Amino acid sequence: MFKSVEELVRSATERGVPISEIMIEQEVHVRRSTREDVFGMMERNLEVMEEAVERALQGVTSVTGLTGNDAVLMQDYVRSGKSLAGDLILDAVAKAIGTNEVNAAMGRICATPTAGSAGVVPGTLFAVKDRLEMDREAMVRYLFTSGAFGFVVANNASISGAAGGCQAEVGSATGMAAAAIVEAAGGTPEQSATAFAIALKNMLGLVCDPVAGLVEVPCVKRNAMGGANAVVAADMALAGITSRIPCDEVISAMHEIGQMMPTALKETARGGLANTPTARRLEKNIFGAKENVEK
Amino acid sequence: MKYRSVFDIIGPVMVGPSSSHTAGAARIGLMAGKLFGRQPRLARITFYGSFADTYRGHGTDVAIVGGIMGFDTFDLRIPQALDIAKERGIDVVFETSDALTDHPNTARVHLEDADGTFEIVGISIGGGTIEITELNGFPLKLSGGGPALVVLHHDRFGAIAAVTGILAKHELNIGHMEVSRHEKGKQALMAIEIDEHLSKDVLAEIERLPQIERVAIFGE
Secondary structure (H helix, E strand, C coil): CCCCHHHHHHHHHHHCCCHHHHHHHHHHHHHCCCHHHHHHHHHHHHHHHHHHHHHHCCCCECCCCCCECHHHHHHHHHHCCCCCCCHHHHHHHHHHHHHHHHHHCCCEEECCCCCCCCCHHHHHHHHHCCCCCCCHHHHHHHHHHHHHHHHHHHHHCCCCHHHHCHHHHHHHHHHHHHHHHHHHCCCCHHHHHHHHHHHHHCCCCCCECCHHHCCCCCHHHHHHHHHHHHHHHHHHHHCCCCCCCCHHHHHHHHHHHHHHCCHHHECCCCCHHHHCHHHHHHHHHHHCHHHHHHC | CCCCCHHHCCCCEEECCCHHHHHHHHHHHHHHHHHHCCCCCEEEEEEEHHHHHHCCCCCHHHHHHHHHCCCCCCCCCHHHHHHHHHHCCCEEEEEEECCCCCCCEEEEEEEEECCEEEEEEEEEEECCEEEEEEECCEECCCCCCCCEEEEEEECCCCHHHHHHHHHHHCCCCEEEEEEEECCCCCEEEEEEEECCCCCHHHHHHHHCCCCEEEEEEECC
């Protein structure tokens, strides 16, 4: 099993295959399964992601009412032709928001790598697929490439907000998406690693401070910005820009920052945005006064 | 390596909103329910750490109860699990504790009915992946280096040999194994880490052995 991005990139480069191939082969080996089975399992995940985005673009509201329907607003704005950032980036933003809105509404999603960060990878995938003329196989490969990078992060650092802050969730997802976009666009395994490093570097230190302890505010919008960040990081790597700090060292830095981060900023809803007057008021409205006093 | 499969990273397919607090909790509940082997009359759940702080907002409560009733992470009945438990006559009690635990996402699940009690402590390490750290008072120390087979059995001669014999027959290699018991001749626990994927047929074969009470597998 590969333990580092360096190993992953080296195997892919030496053999002249994409990173997704290394991940598929490892999975076949670990599960003692067939290639068709493993591919099929990932295709079912892709279908869940597709359904979530479609559902969100019809409009969805969470149980608390804190989040919902922003994906629709974004989609309409892109269609109006007035947008500044560019249609592809904003399409990724709309779809990342959408997936996370479905998540907040306790709908069915596929964790990538977690539920709180489930918007970034599918959001970017469904935004770039037409531009990059991706067929179904390429879309499934996109998920294997994302997974390969997430696999290294999960084993060497963390993908849990409670353990490492939001940098471990949306940060990891952003890097994973950036690396996968590069492969889908025809970049090298090395460029995928660069895109991952650039994306994660810009998410370092991101705290997990969910208002009222819910996976809604600021999670939905952080998925949106993760999607935008991933597309830009991929473009930077494809442009030939490199990362001075190697990918594995960025992952180690993320882990170290997570260890140093106070518990109040790691999914406990004790600090950060969760401790603003407005957040406390919202919390009180949702869960009642008694709980608030206890905290 | 705590994570062995790409589907731990891209997956699970689940009901939102949190893989560690909802899907992980459902899996802890599923493990408890499966090992208890029947519908409990009472489920007492204690949350620690981040679970204690945020369990309502993350649906940790409904997910863990759904899991106990056998709902998988993607079951759309999870949001209604507390109502369904009530209909099924299961009393559910939630408690929070500020006791320090090794991991911020820790839950203790105690199940009981007229015939007995059962208890596990589970931690949710991220992305929906869980570890069980204690089972009926037996501490479990699994490296996470491979799928693990957990077997509750009667402390009788031949029980361990029978289980390892089946693994040998199927050419499955044991990486690490622990056996523990509270008292001679009573309930005992085998925790066996294996190097490869374990098929359902092998699991069923072990479960059919006379000395075996329950079998479950995790880390798959």
